[in-house]
Structure formats: structure tokens, C-alpha cells
Amino acid sequence: MRTRIKHGWWLLALAAFIVYPLIVTNPTWTTIAIFTLIFMACATSWNMFSGYSGYVNLGSAVFYGSGAYTMALFANHLHMAGNGDLFWLVPLGGVVASIIAIPVGLIALRVRRHTFVVITIAIFFVFQLSAINFSFTGGTSGLQLPFIPWFITNYNTPFYYVALGIVLFAALLSAAVRRSRFGLQLLAIRDDEDRAAGLGVKVFAVKLTGFTLSAFAVGMAGALYAMFIGQIYPQFVFDPVFDISIALMAIIGGLGTFVGPLLGALVLETLQQYVTLSYSNGSLYLIIYGAVFLVVVLFMPQGVVIALRDAWLLRKARREGQVTVGAAVSPRTTS
Secondary structure, eight states: OHHHHHHHHHHHHHHHHHHHHHHOOOHHHHHHHHHHHHHHHHHHHHHHHHHHHOOOOSOTHHHHHHHHHHHHHHHHHTTOOSSGGGGGHHHHHHHHHHHHHHHHHHHHTTSOHHHHHHHHHHHHHHHHHHHHHOTTTTGGGOEEOOOOOOOTTTSHHHHHHHHHHHHHHHHHHHHHHHHSHHHHHHHHHHHOHHHHHHTTOOHHHHHHHHHHHHHHHHHHHHHHHHHHHSEEOHHHHSOHHHHHHHHHHHHHHHTTOSHHHHHHHHHHHHHHHHHHHHOSOTTHHHHHHHHHHHHHHHHOTTOHHHHHHHHHHHHHHHHHHHHHHHHHHHHHHHO
8 A cells, every 4th residue: 555655746746847848838837847857867877876876976067077078069060950960969869978988986985084085076077178179069159059949838848758758867867776785785785895795796897887887877977968058159058057956956865765856856946947037137046055055964964865864763653663652551541
């Protein structure tokens, strides 16, 4: 019964996302929804490795930018028309990002957690500076994509559903990993890497596989972003704020949980887009991010989802305790 109720809530949430662009037709709000879905996919995919293994990756923008440049470069060199055929390049962006993740992982995953964070940041800046200085990337001028001559009234709808598809893919992959033997190995590495190795876990291979898998959805999201915007610049697709944002979304929602990154991205990215549109100060959302992060760290250090779950379990335990006490006292009272 409990499983059916849980699945019912998920189906209800999915139905709400599916009908959203049919009910809300304002391009501003559907644009916000598209960016929110993109970050939901990225945060979920990031959490699939960093949340489960304990290795915090602050270089995921490498895969996001690689996916974006894959979309732009292939679309231009193949002389593709500005239509729905460009969507076929979205999975290719994920494939290229995963391929790039292999050598990056071979370098970064040879060290332990804190050093790993530093190395991922260094690799990110290598990719950012390369995109700025190489001629085939367009340098600081960026790249233009084929113009898509769709009407503004329905321009956002295809992008919305493709973004929703990427979220579903990332969520299902994350759930499959968590419930698999491979996912248990990642969690064992997070708890005690040396002990996991002693129990027969091939630590480096497991970490590299998880790292590569997590890059796929991020690369697809970057490719979709490039197609949606119609142009890319290295400072925007290789953006350090992107790395911080998806990490904060997962941490605030609940690091290592399934729902946490989805909820964190849904709330924070929607808030960020709204604040950016409503106020002239484009960096105001960073102050809000910092304030929210401080509140969560101080009062809900394990994340919002875990804090709510623990509060619900505590309340349920208290209720059951009251019922037990009442049942025990009742016979003595009536006698």
C-alpha cells in the first residue's frame, strides 16, 4: 500500500510537469521552466556520482560546455537547417561529454576527496581557457547556431519536453544506480574507501564508471541549452557558477538522496530565474543562494529532504507511542 501511494505521488508529479506548458503558455514562465528542468537534470546526474561516492566534483561545467560546443560545432559543420532535426544532436552532446570524462577521470580520480575537488577545478579552468583561445571554438566571440524560425507562441514547447525527457533519463538512471550492486559499491566507497577495497570492490574502476555515467546527462543538458539559446560563449557554458549551483542544489535538497537534487534544483533555479528577471542586479540570486545555504547548514545539515523525513518519522513515532500508552492504560482504567 505504501509503495502504491509513493508511486502515485510520482505519477502525479510527472503529470503536472507534462501538462504545465499546456496550461501555462506565457513564454517567460515556460523559459524559466526549461532552465529549471535543465538544472534538475544536471543536479540529479551530479548527485549520482558525487552524492553516492562522496567525491565532490566542481568541474561538471566541463561536460556541460562540451555538450554545448558539440551541438554548435556539429550543427555548423554539417550545415544543418534550423529545425527539429537539431534535437538529434542532444544525445551526441552526452556521448562526447562521457568520452571526455574518461581521461578527466583517469587524472582526477587518482587522488582522494579533497585533492580531487582541487583537480576538478583546475581541469575546468583548462577547458574554459582553451575554449576562449582556440580558433575552432570561436574564441571570446563564441559560436552561432542555425536560426530556428519557430513562432514565439510555441517555440518553447519542444525544448520543454526534451528537457523533461533528460530529467526523466537522469532520474531513472540515478534510481537504477542506487538500487544496483554498482550503487552499493559507490556508497561503500563513500563510507570507507579503504574498507571497500579490502572487501573486493574495484574502487578506481567503480569511481571512473560513475564519473563517466554522471557526465552523460550533463552533456545533453549543455547541448539543449546551446540549441535553445541559439548562441554560446565560453564564459557562459564553462561557468564556475554552474558548478557551485548544481552542488548547492544537491546539498540543500539532500546530498546522496534521490529526491533532494530534484527538489533543490526546482526551488533554487526557479527562484534564481525569477529574481534575475525581476531585478536589475543579476548577481542578487547569489546572495539568496548563500543565505539559503547558511540556513540549511545551520538547521538542516543533512539537507531539506532528510530533515523533513526525520521530522515525519519522529512525529509518527510519537503518535504510535501515544496510541500504545493509551491502549495499555485503558484496560486498567475500565477495570
